[in-house]
Amino acid sequence: MEGALQYVEDNDMSIRGASRKWGVPAATLPKWLSCLTTMPKKGPPTILTYQEEEEIVQWCQEMAGCGHGLEIINLKAVTAEGLDKDQALCLRLAIVSTFYETLSKAYAANPYGPARIWNCAETRVMADRNEAMRVPARKGSWNVSYILSKSHEWITIVCCVNASRQSIPGFYMIKGKRLLHNYIAECEPGACMAVQQHAWMTKELFMNWLHHFKRSVLGGVSPTNRCLFIFDDHDSHVALPTIQEARMLGIDLLTLPAHTSHKLQPLNVSVFSPFKTSNRKETHG
Incomplete structure (x- = not known):
């Protein structure tokens, strides 16, 4: 992979030619060149590019080396509030x-x-x-209901x-x-x-x-x-x-x-x- 990328970046070989020479899928090389992913993976596309992720990793390592390491507790995933x-x-x-x-x-x-x-x-x-709530039920139960008023x-x-x-x-x-x-x-x-x-x-x-x-x-x-x-x-x-x-x-x-x-x-x-x-x-x- 590194050899194929090097040949393409130096303009010595086309993507298709590098794919045939190094045995790398032609659809994979453009992704590596644009730093979109580090490797082909399933699922939705990532929000950050590979280069952005590398910059964050490098910054965290530099902060840790200076004695100012970041605690994991300072970051968390939250649900964004929807605004019209x-x-x-x-x-x-x-x-x-x-x-x-x-x-x-x-x-x-x-x-x-x-x-x-x-x-x-x-x-x-x-x-x-008017709204469903979590209620105690037998373990493994899926269909749990309650009676509502007609009005x-x-x-x-x-x-x-x-x-x-x-x-x-x-x-x-x-x-x-x-x-x-x-x-x-x-x-x-x-x-x-x-x-x-x-x-x-x-x-x-x-x-x-x-x-x-x-x-x-x-x-x-x-x-x-x-x-x-x-x-x-x-x-x-x-x-x-x-x-x-x-x-x-x-x-x-x-x-x-x-x-x-x-x-x-x-x-x-x-x-x-x-x-x-x-x-x-x-x-x-």
């Missing part, structure tokens, strides 16, 4: 920086304390069992937390046209509920939520004791009547840039996922 195009485009430095500049101006105009800065977000859960009703929950680790009782939106009974009898004290055809947030329901927020905040909310309210820019949140009502109540509204709540909204980042995991365990219990 809108999320990727909107999560740019310029857009995020503009949001924080606006936030700084809001602080300067009204120095809110930690208990006066609130983050609000919505999440949807199914009222019954699959979605519930939207509006959650609100502040920088002092306080929270507002939940606001539950039930799918339907009228209230049949108290669905939240066993929920936290102070919780509220409403019905909507699709269990979606609307302008009218968000107005009701603002008054629920005002009633629930410790210390009250007023034009002289204002709160900063950070949430996404859904249409139901930024209607003109909503903005006017919020100002009158003493609530300053600040919206996150579009398609960035998966990174900038604390509830989306660290609360909703464990909540839904716990909810699934309860519904399967």
